[in-house]
Amino acid sequence: MEQSTTNATTSEASDQVKRGLKTRHVSMIALGGCIGTGLFVASGSAISTAGPGGALVAYVAMGLMVYFLMTSLGEMATNMPISGSFAAYSAKYVDPALGFAMGWNYWFNWAITVAVDISTAALVMKFWLPGIPGWIWSLIALVIIFVINALSVQAFGETEFWMSLIKVVTIFVFLAVGLMTIVGIMGGHATGLENFTYKKAPFVGGFPAILSVFVVAGFSFQGTELVGITAGESKDPAHSVPKAINQVFWRIILFYILAIFVIAAVLPYTSPDLLGSSASDVAISPFTLVFQRAGLAAAAGVMNAVILTSVLSAANSGMYASTRMLYSLSKEGYAPKLFERTGKNGIPYPALFATTIVAALTFISSIAGPQIYLWLVAASGLTGFIAWFGIALSHFRFRRAFMKQGHKLSELSYHAKWFPIGPILALILCVAVIVGQDPQSFFSGHWEQVLVTYISVPLVLVLYLGYKFKKHTKLIPLDQVDVSPVHKDGTLKESSTKD
Template sequence: MSKVKNLSEDSLKDAKLSPIEGEVIHVSTSMEMLDLEDEPGRLKRDFKARHVNMLAIAGAIGTGLIIGSGTGLKRGGPASLFLGYLFTGSLLMVVLMSLGEMAAFSPMDKAFSGYPSRYVDQALGFAAGWNYFFKYAIVLPANLTAVGLIIQYWRKDLNVGIFITVFLVAIIVVNWFNVKFYGELEFWSAAAKLITLTICFITCIVITCGGSPTNQTIGFQYWREEAFQEYLVDGGTGRFLGWWACVIQACFAYVGSEAVGVVFGETPDPKKNIPKASKQVLFRIAFFYIFGVFILGLAVSPTNPLLAQASGSNASASPFVIAIKTAEIKVLPGFINGCLLIFVGSSANTDLYLGSRTLYGLAKDNFAPKIFLKLNSNGVPFIGCVFTALFGLLAYMNCSDSSAVVFGYFSSAVTVFGILNWLNIMIAYLGYYQMTVVQKVSRDDIPFRMWGQPYTAYYAIGCISLITFFNGYNAFITSFHYKSFITSYIGIAAYLIMIAFWKLYHKTQRVSSDDANALFNYRM
């Protein structure tokens, strides 16, 4: 019969633990241990449960779905788009459920640098943290620009720089107050997203069934005639590349969903609320993404001329709006454009939030200057907010045509960082999982466990690695396009260089699976 050792907060903080053969370590996960919000210098767990739940469902839904899905539909066709989102959604499900398991077992406020550092290697934590920060630091000015372009849908006479300035100041103000204020605003923004998508979905169903002013019943016509489109080359290879294009587009629509893991660091009662929020991911993936692109493929032909001409960030580029225009429905395009303002404004707000929290986490792990640990009276890492907001100034490059081209390349170069973060999460999870096995952690001490592990983790890592390696496939088809190659792979190169630099300079060691201090020390 195995012995059971109960660990108090002090023993977890001070002791260097070495599990003894036949001994099971039991961890007290009481709220007195986990709820450290009153400790000076720590982020406050002031999110409400409904904030976390709504952010888990709709917080990361952005223009990648409501606008970007048109690119996938045009390149691959409705069946390829559906299968691409289904395949990539299965990977995201594994990533987020695995992240939820780690966060429920040992919640921390170190963003995404914390788990790789604790369970794998500090070099990986360093690269993961800065990888995540740079992603949002560059996406922030891109979203600010998109806000301006959306407003120009109504006021083409006004310079986009005006709206960049107004929204940049607005999101700085929002992020300066207690996190409850950010959570409340994002709660209602997420609710507006759900309402918008529901309206789009119902409208597409009505159009498909012949309820539009054209009285045309489409049914499954596009699935029968244009299910798989050829992309770049002809024949079966072209249809496969069309599907792969949909997989890549789906990744960029899904990227950002893992941001709920940062929210977990300021979540009250993490043992209860994190598993609940993690399970709601299934609903979001199944309904808003997979079902969404399914009905989109029913309502819009991949050969629709408006789809081929679509570009930009306003409503005219949305395949849902194209379906509405083709069906000759009035008014709705302007309404959808107004809703897109909420999508993009919310994204810019979240970019600043995530950037500041990521810098805070990096500083806690000694991967960034300690100045980023400073909190204002509202418990907000204000230095990190200001530093991240400075990257928003890059949006003014888009006020000049010549600078906008350079900024476009810059933005494309960092989008792969989002997929790399999924890989970081899964590698950290395998390290965590191996520790729980080696140290014989009781199932009762794990509030929530992702099913099928570790095999689902291996599946996710293998597929995400393939997507990361082949995301720049179009740089090699027909002829070599060096600009596409550079923007597709420079992010990977930077990521590997960061790992190598920290590993060689600091001579870090792989964390051992026997290291109980790494597994149970909540105060790391």
């Protein structure tokens, strides 16, 4: 017995990540995944495109889909809390080939996204220091992110906690200022709801406009699935993951729906500033415009700092997610064994170094070979939605297999309440978003643009079919799907730690 315990301890200490994330870390990481430049910047173009009503409909629909996805992920993550999350679920509950494709798809997505985020950080810094070359700021950002991820998972968790808190406080202040502007307490003239009926409002451009905003909303919500990755390093996943998941819906309502409502009420959809919203011009962030409308002159500088925080947070999360996914791929035998090695602090350093190098090379290509960079970014464009598709499909299969094998829902630490409607709706909407990326180019025969837009799809199919034909994998029959929870094999120590 003593020898068995010693072996287990040695095994846990060797090539294993550490469960160092507290409940507050997991909750804030899930929250931070919802809030980024998609809200602070892109929400303006959404209102301009579809009008206030169209933007709200699109974000509510996408928010509902994300909620269903997160409940699906929560059910699987509490049953099998490991790094790698939904890639492992795809392999275990659907087909090993799908797990292979999902894992590499997700790693590639975030490795490229890190490069995009550090490039964006340089653009944001130009607001204060336009004379310094952008690559210097990008290099500094990459070094900071690398160091945070190299220290410990606790360092990552604490950093994300405080950066997410900054974003949350900003949104609360924004909502308060915006509501006071609407009723006339600030900014002089009470706008009321007049902009909701201004000209063609509330719905502008009909269903095609709503569909295009639906796509924008989808990109805004990407990152919420990070809570599944953190399950493998959470001290108490049975408590922290469901708590984070259950709060997702209300966060979406509060942070996105109310924020878009405030922006649409204060600013008419015809405002030219809403059209040009980009991270490189913080002066026309819809948040900045609302603050200025309320009479807060220093809004641009403050919002620039918040947007910089948001970009660094996204890059930090991207580095963490891609590193853990590469580590998981190695553990599952889908990547070289080198990448499953960890330091004494549980950090998978080979995976971290590899991801950092890929991100750095991608960034360098943006300077030395812009066309290569554009293709790399395009190739990662739909990977987030493909990952969501994999989550919904895996959960649909998991629950069906779980029930078919005679289990009861009461055996699960957490279960999605809207099964099977939730995952089915998520699958349909994921396909709709992917197809709706650029249908105009498809129908008009602009095939080069079609390739740029949809290249993620054939790349994932190549990964899936290539592995399937090489390894001769098959769809796992429901009665043969392994639905046993990880925590029953002794590798996960239950904890009641709360913070």
